Amino acid sequence: MADSTTSPPKALIVGISGPSSSGKTTLARLLQRVFCGVPLKNQRLNTFIIHEDDFYYPDDQIPYTTTPSGSRIQDWDTISAIDTTFLSQSLSYVRTHGRLPPRLQSKEDQNEKGESGVPDSVVSELRDIVAKRLASSAGTTIAFMEGFLLYAPPGSDHVLRRVHDQIALPLFLPASYENVKARREGRSGYVTIGPAPEESETAEVGEKGGEVDLEGEDDRPPQNFWVDPPGYVDDVVWPRYVEDHAWLLVPEGDEGDLVRRIGSGLNVRRDVGVKVGPEGEVDLETMLRWAVEEVLGAYTSG
Numbered sequence: 329m330a331d332s333t334t335s336p337p338k339a340l341i342v343g344i345s346g347p348s349s350s351g352k353t354t355l356a357r358l359l360q361r362v363f364c365g366v367p368l369k370n371q372r373l374n375t376f377i378i379h380e381d382d383f384y385y386p387d388d389q390i391p392y393t394t395t396p397s398g399s400r401i402q403d404w405d406t407i408s409a410i411d412t413t414f415l416s417q418s419l420s421y422v423r424t425h426g427r428l429p430p431r432l433q434s435k436e437d438q439n440e441k442g443e444s445g446v447p448d449s450v451v452s453e454l455r456d457i458v459a460k461r462l463a464s465s466a467g468t469t470i471a472f473m474e475g476f477l478l479y480a481p482p483g484s485d486h487v488l489r490r491v492h493d494q495i496a497l498p499l500f501l502p503a504s505y506e507n508v509k510a511r512r513e514g515r516s517g518y519v520t521i522g523p524a525p526e527e528s529e530t531a532e533v534g535e536k537g538g539e540v541d542l543e544g545e546d547d548r549p550p551q552n553f554w555v556d557p558p559g560y561v562d563d564v565v566w567p568r569y570v571e572d573h574a575w576l577l578v579p580e581g582d583e584g585d586l587v588r589r590i591g592s593g594l595n596v597r598r599d600v601g602v603k604v605g606p607e608g609e610v611d612l613e614t615m616l617r618w619a620v621e622e623v624l625g626a627y628t629s630g
Contacts, residue, residue: 338426339469340630341378341419341494342623345478346501346605347569347593348405348561349511351612352474353379354444355501358616359472359623361451366459371467376428380475383415387520387552395563404554405568407477407487414540416490419473421542423494426469429542446613454620461624468630470623481575482600497626498602499619500576504592504609508569509561517555569593576600 342359344352356377364375384390384404393403403409421429479498480486492498556565570577570590580591596604603622605615 335424337423337468337496339422339471340496340627341422341471341473342626343478343492343495343498344472344474344501344619345476345499347503347508347573348476348565349508349515350501350503351615352476352501354612355615355619356472356474358444358446358451358612359619362454362616362620363458363470363623366455366462368462368465368467373462373467373470374426375470375472378418378422378428378432378471378473380410380415380473380478382432383411383418383475384409384520385411387554393564395559397559397563399557399563401557401560401564402554403564403568405476405565407572410477411540412487412491413538416494417540417542419491419494422471431540431542444612446616450613450616454616458620458624461628465628468627470627476569477572479576479602496630497622499622500596500602500604501615502594502596502605502607504594505566506592507609508566508593512556512561512565515556517553520552520554566593576602 344356344359346352360375360377363373365372367373387402390402390404391406391408392400393406394400418429418432473495477488478491478495479500480488480492486492567587570587570593574586574590576597577590577593578595578597579589580595581589583589594608598604606618
């Protein structure tokens with residue numbers, strides 16, 4: 329395998345992160361529609377999407393947490409639920425080879441897909457802009473990496489540092505607590521790797537974090553379906569998001585615990601090396617136009 333640290337990368341990895349239900353997956357799919365197949369100097373542009381949800385451990389290795397009410401439930405919103413070794417290996421493979429490793433098959437693409445609300449005419453308009461701007465460019469692939477935990481605080485040895493360092497363009501989509509709660513609770517559920525744990529509090533956890541044969545077949549267990557238990561957003565999703573992104577979120581108040589100080593979650597730092605979307609709650613078309621310009625800038629300057 330070529331060394332991606334010394335050879336020019338064959339793929340530009342664009343990170344798309346933000347809280348649960350902030351529109352990451354929808355934006356990634358829109359960006360793929362805008363960029364995929366546009367004519368370059370000698371070929372057409374190749375793109376694909378990488379979903380962080382495809383790097384969850386099997387269901388019986390997802391950690392548990394105790395809610396304020398004393399309930400014992402699985403915590404799908406902690407970094408301990410994600411196989412970061414598999415993720416960082418896969419990103420390195422993508423940068424080296426310009427394609428997904430054979431080992432990786434998407435479970436996320438089997439989840440429900442709602443309408444984006446962005447008119448086809450807007451997508452066509454943006455494709456025309458991209459085609460004109462990239463007409464003389466070479467054929468580097470673009471990989472859109474979307475996920476709720478992708479970035480590490482600057483200068484840290486955070487567990488996500490190996491992931492973050494392979495993302496050429498880190499985008500972040502702010503979203504308010506109110507919208508996250510409404511959107512997340514409006515979903516039916518999520519396809520998971522499986523199998524579901526039989527003994528919730530005593531399930532044995534297998535070895536985690538080992539190297540993965542990326543050229544091998546995907547032999548992970550059959551799929552299951554996760555449905556959020558009542559109160560999951562307030563008990564797990566939002567507090568975890570705030571804690572994990574405290575280095576990026578700016579407090580709106582000075583009293584109470586961290587979650588209360590962060591408030592709506594729309595006040596985000598723009599001086600820590602992450603490209604933050606337009607301020608305030610904006611529609612997806614506005615977010616798409618912003619993201620297209622950021623991707624074009626990164627692609628043409630690389």
